[in-house]
Amino acid sequence: MLIKWLFKLLTLLLMMGSARAYALHEGQTAPQCPSALTDKGQQLNLTAYKGKVVLIDFWATWCGPCQKSMPFLNGLRNEHLQEGFEIIAINVDENTEEAREFLKAHPVDYPVAFNPKGECPGIFNVEAMPSSFFIDKTGKVRKIHLGYRDGDQTEIREVISALLAE
Amino acid sequence: MRFCLILPMLLLLLIGIVGSQGCSPVAAWERGNLAKKEMALDPNPKLNHLRDHIFTSREASQGGASGAGGGCGCN
Numbered sequence A: 001m002l003i004k005w006l007f008k009l010l011t012l013l014l015m016m017g018s019a020r021a022y023a024l025h026e027g028q029t030a031p032q033c034p035s036a037l038t039d040k041g042q043q044l045n046l047t048a049y050k051g052k053v054v055l056i057d058f059w060a061t062w063c064g065p066c067q068k069s070m071p072f073l074n075g076l077r078n079e080h081l082q083e084g085f086e087i088i089a090i091n092v093d094e095n096t097e098e099a100r101e102f103l104k105a106h107p108v109d110y111p112v113a114f115n116p117k118g119e120c121p122g123i124f125n126v127e128a129m130p131s132s133f134f135i136d137k138t139g140k141v142r143k144i145h146l147g148y149r150d151g152d153q154t155e156i157r158e159v160i161s162a163l164l165a166e
Numbered sequence B: 001m002r003f004c005l006i007l008p009m010l011l012l013l014l015i016g017i018v019g020s021q022g023c024s025p026v027a028a029w030e031r032g033n034l035a036k037k038e039m040a041l042d043p044n045p046k047l048n049h050l051r052d053h054i055f056t057s058r059e060a061s062q063g064g065a066s067g068a069g070g071g072c073g074c075n
Helices: A002-016 A064-083 A096-105 A119-124 A152-165 B002-019 B045-058
Strands: A053-059 A085-091 A112-114 A131-135 A141-146
Touching: A053 A064, A053 A119, A053 A152, A064 A085, A064 A152, A096 A112, A119 A131, A131 A152, A141 A152
Parallel strands: A053 A085, A085 A112
Antiparallel strands: A053 A131, A131 A141
16 A cells, blocks of 8 residues: 555656756757747758858847847857858747847847747757857857856957867 | 554655746746746845835844944945
8 A cells, every 4th residue: 555655655756747848958969940030030040150150149128138248249140250250130029020129229130030939048048148159160069158257258259269260 | 453544645746846836947048938037036136125125224123134223324
């Protein structure tokens, strides 16, 4: 009788403690994100950027550090554009219009995609805002950078330079 | 026999209470509404700081909100 009860308890415990089944790690191939739509309404196609070093930046208008990082990222992108570097920003605002208004006031030169339902950050397993995924020329995630502080600029520059030199 | 039943049932109840609470993690990208100004614990921090300062200065003897100043509100 007691064994039966213990078995039931164990089953309940297993049911309650379900773990996240998918998590993107450094070294893995970057997943596709077709649910994110570009400014022209097309599905975001990351394979089109193969052969380039890509920084995928998840951002939102309500996220202060995201806004703070954008002028720096824009400058970095324009600095290394000729060397084969691109930034793809994926906006996760539930109301895409807010993001469009923000971009009108604070324009950036890199492409921005919109994913209001949040499937894409789910696939990438975004743990903080902003999150930057550094993807090398072969399409593999080489570094995941969480958050943005002033001191991070040097580190971001170093990673980009190293990936471009490969 | 009865004890044999009661103990596992109590354990089950306890685990059920702890495990089935309505808490679920909010993903990092879903915090737009939580980030709104009106969702802050203290939506007017500067105003409340000033009010606290005045209250503490005037009502210092009551205790509860530290004991600074002597009633003039200048400290």
